[in-house]
Amino acid sequence: MPLSSRRLLLAALPLACLGACAPPASYSAMVAGVPPGLGPAPVYRNAITVGSVTLGRDVGTPWTSAVGPDQVQQALVQTLANAGLGQPANGRFRLDGLLLTLSRPYAGFAMTVTAAIAWRLTDTTKGTVVYDRTLQGLxxxxxxxxxDNNNRLRIADQRAIGANLQQLVQDLYALPPR
Incomplete structure (x- = not known):
């Protein structure tokens, strides 16, 4: 092997190793920020307990992401706590999520992912549904x-779910007092 080929191979080896060592998805990267200047109605303040976050049954759109329901649930708990909405247990309201689709590109320089999640907020004292909406985050x-493509997809997945959680917080802040 000529000397210039060896140098090129040695220069490319660290980049190849870096791409192969993709870190796992992190729930903390999906935690949404609190909208500035807004807040929840008093009835919702520190009153929402996270119920279940599950995968939808649509086999045509499987979640092939490293991001799973458990990580989305952890991000949701932290997001609600940061937004002044969360109650660790026995809240007046229960929020459940159904991860419907995660539309992901196969490859590209800029990868955009769409996360569709159906959210349902239930008043546990009355059993009534207060909020029922499917949100899409990009x-x-x-x-x-x-x-690396896998790293870009993981980052785009996390950002899409974070954007979905951001929309959810804005919607919950906009709920009228009961």
């Missing part, structure tokens, strides 16, 4: 975020 990752 997340994009570019070559500036990661060189």
């Amino acid at each position: 997340g994009t990752a570019t070559l500036d975020d990661a060189i």
Whole structure:
């Protein structure tokens, strides 16, 4: 092997190793920020307990992401706590999520993912549904975020779910007092 080929191979080896060592998805990367200047109606403040977060049954759109229901649930718990909505247990309201689709591209320089999640907020004292809506969050990752396709998809997945949680908090803040 000529000397220039060896140098090229040695220079490319760290990049190949870096791409192969994709870190796992992190729920903390999906935690949504609190909208500035807004807040929940008093009845919802520290009153929402997270119920279940499950996968939908649509086999045509399987979740092939490293992000799973448990991580989305952890991100939801932290997001609600940060937003002043969360109650660890026995809240007046229970919030359940159904992960419907995660639309992901196969490849690309800028990868945009759409996360569709159906949310249902139930008043546990009356058994009535207070909020029932499917939200779609978009997340994009570019070559500036990661060189490897798998890393870009993971980052885009996390951003899409974070955007979905951000919309959810805004909707919950907009709920009228009961």
